[in-house]
Amino acid sequence: MAFDKMELRDIEVWDGNFAAAQALRQCQIDVVAAYPITPSTPIVEGYAKFLADNYIEGEFVMVESEHAAMSGCIGAAAAGGRVATATSSQGFALMVETLYQASGMRLPIVLNVVNRALASPLNVNGDHSDMYLGRDSGWIQIDAYCPQDAYDLNFIAFRVSEDHDIRLPAMVHQDGFMTSHTAQGVTTISDDAAYNFVGDYKPMNDMLDFEHPVTHGVQTEEDWHFEHKARQHNDLMTKVLPKIEEVFKDFEKLSGRRYNIVEEYETKDADVCVVCLGSSVETAREVAGEMREKGIKAGVVGIRVIRPFPFAQIRDALKDIKAIAALDRSSPNGAPGMLFNEIAGSLFNTDTKALLSGYVYGLGGRDLTKAQLVDLFTELQANVDAGKVTTPLQQFIGVRGPKLSYL
Amino acid sequence: MAKKGWDEFEIGAMLRSFDGKIDDIAGTRQEDRDYSENSSYTASVADWRLIKPIFNKDYCIDCQFCWVYCPDVSIISRDKKMIGIDMDHCKGCGICVEVCPTNPKSLLMFPEQADEEAEIASWPTKDEEK
Numbered sequence: 001m002a003f004d005k006m007e008l009r010d011i012e013v014w015d016g017n018f019a020a021a022q023a024l025r026q027c028q029i030d031v032v033a034a035y036p037i038t039p040s041t042p043i044v045e046g047y048a049k050f051l052a053d054n055y056i057e058g059e060f061v062m063v064e065s066e067h068a069a070m071s072g073c074i075g076a077a078a079a080g081g082r083v084a085t086a087t088s089s090q091g092f093a094l095m096v097e098t099l100y101q102a103s104g105m106r107l108p109i110v111l112n113v114v115n116r117a118l119a120s121p122l123n124v125n126g127d128h129s130d131m132y133l134g135r136d137s138g139w140i141q142i143d144a145y146c147p148q149d150a151y152d153l154n155f156i157a158f159r160v161s162e163d164h165d166i167r168l169p170a171m172v173h174q175d176g177f178m179t180s181h182t183a184q185g186v187t188t189i190s191d192d193a194a195y196n197f198v199g200d201y202k203p204m205n206d207m208l209d210f211e212h213p214v215t216h217g218v219q220t221e222e223d224w225h226f227e228h229k230a231r232q233h234n235d236l237m238t239k240v241l242p243k244i245e246e247v248f249k250d251f252e253k254l255s256g257r258r259y260n261i262v263e264e265y266e267t268k269d270a271d272v273c274v275v276c277l278g279s280s281v282e283t284a285r286e287v288a289g290e291m292r293e294k295g296i297k298a299g300v301v302g303i304r305v306i307r308p309f310p311f312a313q314i315r316d317a318l319k320d321i322k323a324i325a326a327l328d329r330s331s332p333n334g335a336p337g338m339l340f341n342e343i344a345g346s347l348f349n350t351d352t353k354a355l356l357s358g359y360v361y362g363l364g365g366r367d368l369t370k371a372q373l374v375d376l377f378t379e380l381q382a383n384v385d386a387g388k389v390t391t392p393l394q395q396f397i398g399v400r401g402p403k404l405s406y407l
Numbered sequence: 408m409a410k411k412g413w414d415e416f417e418i419g420a421m422l423r424s425f426d427g428k429i430d431d432i433a434g435t436r437q438e439d440r441d442y443s444e445n446s447s448y449t450a451s452v453a454d455w456r457l458i459k460p461i462f463n464k465d466y467c468i469d470c471q472f473c474w475v476y477c478p479d480v481s482i483i484s485r486d487k488k489m490i491g492i493d494m495d496h497c498k499g500c501g502i503c504v505e506v507c508p509t510n511p512k513s514l515l516m517f518p519e520q521a522d523e524e525a526e527i528a529s530w531p532t533k534d535e536e537k
Binding site for chain 1: 416420424
């Protein structure tokens with residue numbers, strides 16, 4: 001051990017970015033190729049500082065764009081290293097071309113995406129546009145609701161994606177500024193325990209194995225491409241969620257913190273329920289508690305793993321709910337919205353009588369207030385009482401001017 | 408390639424150039440290497456060719472220019488002696504003919520269906536200095 005250990009207190013006050021940076025330090029990342037972008041800059045800044053202060057044995061590659069950052073990560077991962085990087089919004093959009101390469105080459109890269117709105121108009125605040133942009137790229141996508149999650153889920157992402165059966169890259173999402181720049185108490189794990197949880201990196205078909213030369217990133221035409229994609233999809237659909245469940249259980253043994261693929265809050269006896277992502281889940285939980293005091297049986301479903309989408313778990317969580325609201329924090333641009341679509345898809349052909357309505361909120365960092373959520377739960381209860389959806393299927397909440405609704 | 412199912416290959420669309428372990432690959436001649444069936448060496452690109460080079464030993468001075476310049480490593484040379492052309496990997500680009508310094512050239516491009524012996528028998532004579 002040529003590097004120094006860091007003595008952490010049991011509870012440290014960290015924002016999401018620094019929590020992620022500490023997780024990268026404790027995993028002993030070999031290579032970080034990164035290009036800074038608000039709001040994810042402090043993650044790689046933190047890593048670079050730990051590297052400079054001799055807390056890590058690794059390599060920091062400074063590149064000229066996010067496209068090159070992900071390309072560098074792919075090269076380093078193919079060479080046989082533990083690799084991570086971080087990005088947001090426009091940088092993520094520039095990475096997209098290489099994201100597909102990374103997942104197709106089955107390289108276990110961990111990408112910390114701090115969600116931020118996509119231009120235009122240019123905006124540095126948090127919404128889920130970039131998370132929705134990456135959802136077809138073949139990556140595992142895990143969502144953190146608070147700095148504590150951002151810290152823990154990095155370890156989980158490494159454990160899952162580096163498993164030799166899975167070998168798929170993973171993204172850890174946190175909300176820009178809402179999570180990434182808000183300092184909270186984070187219960188830490190000691191350096192040794194964290195590193196042992198993730199384990200030594202075991203390369204697979206690495207290019208630096210000179211005795212078994214391999215070609216990575218080959219070309220396949222109509223003769224083989226379909227088979228490779230089918231296999232990738234098959235592994236995503238059948239192997240990833242059980243593995244994540246297993247790693248969540250291991251992590252509970254280590255830290256006492258329980259994560260679930262679908263985080264349910266008081267859904268057992270609930271009539272109305274909102275489904276949302278990111279930091280809004282915590283706001284919604286608080287409001288749901290208050291609604292129960294008013295006599296409305298409210299519940300909240302937060303989705304922890306966005307890709308592969310946990311259809312069975314969602315179906316199970318929502319089977320007895322009477323009215324569901326899907327809260328999308330991304331401009332749907334001519335569609336009902338991703339969450340609305342996915343939830344409608346997962347509940348289709350089941351016995352549920354649930355009424356589903358979609359809401360679009362919080363674009364470009366617009367806050368989701370408790371008052372809005374109170375109104376939303378009241379509308380859902382009105383749907384339950386009427387036995388049909390009384391509102392339009394898609395409503396915009398928190399937008400200026402006259403009420404905006406479609407469908 | 409043998410018929411395989413969608414789940415019967417290594418993940419990540421990666422290929423192995425050699426079967427098993429290798430050592431001292433640089434000191435082993437191509438024909439002695441343990442190439443796997445899906446390496447570039449085993450794959451033939453001969454059908455890309457429209458015109459082919461024909462090598463005439465009589466005029467060759469073994470300068471190795473064609474061996475240096477061939478982009479597909481298709482010039483076979485042993486002990487600094489030019490032996491011939493690897494017709495499985497030659498794409499018919501004509502660079503070897505371009506760089507050949509002899510007069511007349513000891514490599515010339517002919518249509519793919521040309522007969523090698525007949526063409527060598529009617530090889531052009533020396534270009535007159537102008």
